[in-house]
Amino acid sequence: MANRSKRRRPLRTLLILAAAALLTALFVRWDNTALQVTHFEPVFTGLPEGFDGCRLVVLSDLHGGEFGPENQELFAAAAEAAPDYIFYLGDLEDLYRGPREGYAEEVARGLSAIAPLYYVTGNHEWAIGGVPELKARLESCGAQVLSNEFATLERNGDTVVLAGIDDPNGYADQKTPEQVAAEIYAAHGDPFWMLLAHRNNEFAERYSLLGADLVLSGHGHGGIIRLPFTDGLLSVERTFFPSYTAGLYEENGSALFVTRGLGNSGPTFRLFNRPEVAVVTLRSS
Structure with missing residues (x-):
């Protein structure tokens, strides 16, 4: 035995x-x-009262991924949040997988059917190429593409300014973020304004100096692997313990919100870092 x-x-x-x-x-x-819906409520002293309670769904870094057939699970999660606006912050498709025909249009149609959709490019759009054609296709499907420019948003009789910049991988002679900020001040004085900018790692030394009340970024993938008591283990540039990878931060009088994003680039994978549908509700103090 x-x-x-x-x-x-x-x-x-x-x-x-x-x-x-x-x-x-x-x-x-x-x-x-498995999608994770997260909620954030940043408070701003200068936010117009008409935008108190304004709900933003913030998405980024799909990298050609799908959540349910034709991304129906993603659209359902965004719709359930009942947003006033949807902001998409770049890297819609992935350089290593390559673009799939009709994918960008499918995402733009699905999201713009829920709420006004604003989009800025990420580094993968420029690495793939054909960005002007991509922008035209997205706009034909309901997205408003912000290419180093700004627009005015209205809610309950008040207005704020929303700016969006192309990724630094864009054209060498493209308008700089500093020029965009100067144009905002020239046109609107000192408004409450938000900036859509793909790269989270440009915030501390550049974007936080522009004067925007709120910058919204992606790119960091939440630090790819998230462990207790860290701000993410690994940056997409393959450096350890990056900052500004998820959630709310403040620097130089400017707030930053970073979404962990949705997809993966190439062979990478997430750990303790589920794909995120971020719901940001603006509050006026």
Whole structure:
């Protein structure tokens, strides 16, 4: 009996290891495909009263991913938040997978049917190429593309300014963020204004100096792997312990919101960092 018991132990060990491997694989798959809706309520002293309670759905970094057939799960999560506006912050498709015909239009139609959709480019749009054509296709499907320019938003009789800049990977002679900010001040004095800018890692040393009340960014993928007591383990530039990877920050009198994004680039995967549909509700103090 003792010898028979010893012979069974390797089999038992293999079964335990196989079960652990299966559970790990299922968890990683769930961690990369199960949408998480998160809520944030930043408070601003200069926010016009008409925008108190204004709800923004903030999305970024799909990288050609799908949540449900034709992204219906993504659209349902965005619609359930009942947003006033939807902001999409770049990297709609992925350089390494390549664009899929009709994908960009499908996403633009689905989101713009829920609420006014504003879009800015990320680094992958420029790496893939054909950005002017992409912008035209998105606009034909209901998106408003902000290309180093600004627009006025109205709500309950008040207005704010929304600006959007192309990724730094764009044309070498494109209008700079500083020029866009100067144009806003020249046109509107000192308004409450928001800036859509793909790259979270440009905030501290550049975007926070422009004077925007709120900057909204993606790009960081939440630090790819998130562990307790960290702001993300790994940046998309492959540096350790990056900052400004998820949630709300403040620097130089400017607030920053960073979404963890939705998809993965190339062979990367998320860990303890589910795809995020961020709901940002603006509050006036």
